[in-house]
Amino acid sequence: MERIRAGIIGSTGMVGQQFVRMLDEHPYFDLVMLSSSERSAGMKYGEYVNWSLGNEMPEYVRERELKRTTTEDIKMEDVDFVFSALPSAPAKKIESALAEQGIPVFSNARANRMEEKVPILVPEINSEHLGIIEHQDFQKGFIVTNSNCTASGLTMGLYPLLELGVSSVNVVTYQALSGAGLTGVPSLAILGNVIPFIRNEEEAMEAETKKILGKFDREKGRISELETPVHASCARVPVINGHLENVSVEFQGDVNVHELVRIWKNFKGPAQELKLPSAPESPVLFMHQEDRPQPTMDVYAGKPERAAGMVVSVGRVRKKADNMVNFWVLVHNTVRGAAGASILNAEYAFRKGIFGERGIC
Numbered sequence: 508m509e510r511i512r513a514g515i516i517g518s519t520g521m522v523g524q525q526f527v528r529m530l531d532e533h534p535y536f537d538l539v540m541l542s543s544s545e546r547s548a549g550m551k552y553g554e555y556v557n558w559s560l561g562n563e564m565p566e567y568v569r570e571r572e573l574k575r576t577t578t579e580d581i582k583m584e585d586v587d588f589v590f591s592a593l594p595s596a597p598a599k600k601i602e603s604a605l606a607e608q609g610i611p612v613f614s615n616a617r618a619n620r621m622e623e624k625v626p627i628l629v630p631e632i633n634s635e636h637l638g639i640i641e642h643q644d645f646q647k648g649f650i651v652t653n654s655n656c657t658a659s660g661l662t663m664g665l666y667p668l669l670e671l672g673v674s675s676v677n678v679v680t681y682q683a684l685s686g687a688g689l690t691g692v693p694s695l696a697i698l699g700n701v702i703p704f705i706r707n708e709e710e711a712m713e714a715e716t717k718k719i720l721g722k723f724d725r726e727k728g729r730i731s732e733l734e735t736p737v738h739a740s741c742a743r744v745p746v747i748n749g750h751l752e753n754v755s756v757e758f759q760g761d762v763n764v765h766e767l768v769r770i771w772k773n774f775k776g777p778a779q780e781l782k783l784p785s786a787p788e789s790p791v792l793f794m795h796q797e798d799r800p801q802p803t804m805d806v807y808a809g810k811p812e813r814a815a816g817m818v819v820s821v822g823r824v825r826k827k828a829d830n831m832v833n834f835w836v837l838v839h840n841t842v843r844g845a846a847g848a849s850i851l852n853a854e855y856a857f858r859k860g861i862f863g864e865r866g867i868c
């Protein structure tokens with residue numbers, strides 16, 4: 508299979524590095540362009556980047572020159588599409604400008620997620636939402652986003668349960684430091700501490716969850732959000748990777764814990780049916796142990812190897828009333844909650860023929 512040419516804008520940060528790691532020898536995508544801010548453009552990736560993912564920086568990027576993140580510079584690299592790991596402010600303008608120039612964007616940034624015609628795609632949950640790109644106003648390109656890191660864990664745990672009739676959801680998060688980016692939280696502020704505030708996070712988690720779980724009307728080109736109330740409270744904790752979330756779900760009728768566990772264990776979606784390279788065999792792992800999931804032990808759950816970190820782990824499910832349960836969810840915030848989610852979206856779009864020969868259909 509001939510690979511198509513991919514770029515990463517914002518390639519040097521926390522999420523950018525996960526992209527670089529996960530795109531090494533990717534079967535569909537050939538990573539040919541890496542960009543960053545003006546501060547580092549022109550330098551070699553291996554010289555500038557402070558690699559933060561444990562193992563060695565992959566050899567294939569060390570000698571690559573960092574490009575400027577402008578439409579002109581990116582067009583010169585002849586990419587078929589880009590992944591975006593930019594902060595929200597610069598992402599807003601450049602992502603639209605690239606799409607306008609015929610370069611599709613798969614974005615992690617918050618900037619365009621809640622735009623009416625932009626999907627927050629999760630192939631296991633709402634693959635049909637990809638159809639909304641036909642209604643975007645760009646000449647040739649398009650923008651597809653993946654969700655905020657916390658919403659990616661919550662929606663994967665929650666979606667399979669919707670068939671039982673859910674009447675409200677309450678979630679409390681314990682979010683890792685890598686979620687704030689490479690230079691996000693000063694060590695003196697977080698060591699031995701918990702910060703019960705993350706700017707814009709609760710609002711984003713609530714709104715994005717409802718959009719992801721909403722219904723797509725193809726003719727009208729509209730996604731109508733889930734009406735079920737979702738309430739979030741978010742805290743930053745001194746953990747490196749992995750957001751833990753405590754979820755309380757109220758159902759319309761009585762529920763049985765064994766039934767919930769059966770539903771999670773059997774859950775699969777189009778990403779699994781298509782055997783996408785970054786799709787885990789099962790997107791939800793139910794853990795029976797009384798003290799799991801835990802970030803240090805479970806954050807890289809997922810098989811095959813390329814899908815490590817793409818599983819959302821669920822555990823400690825307890826009945827609190829006839830119609831109410833509480834459980835814990837763990838998501839790798841820079842893999843399933845960021846770079847891995849974006850790569851899975853691009854793999855799904857690729858297999859659906861959204862990319863034509865050297866460009867989009």
Ligand SMILES: NC(=O)c1ccc[n+]([C@@H]2O[C@H](COP(=O)([O-])OP(=O)(O)OC[C@H]3O[C@@H](n4cnc5c(N)ncnc54)[C@H](OP(=O)(O)O)[C@@H]3O)[C@@H](O)[C@H]2O)c1
Pocket residue numbers: 516517518519520521522523542543544545546547548576591592593594595597598615616617654655656685686687688689690840841844845
């Ligand atoms: N971390 C997570 O868990 C997570 C999860 C989901 C979504 N996200 C989202 O993903 C995006 C990236 O997050 P991150 O954690 O990787 O951030 P980060 O570590 O701060 O990295 C930001 C990247 O953007 C580049 N950049 C900054 N300002 C720029 C500008 N004006 N023009 C061009 N490039 C610029 C940086 O380049 P330099 O190295 O040159 O500064 C770096 O490559 C954000 O929108 C974030 O909200 C993050």
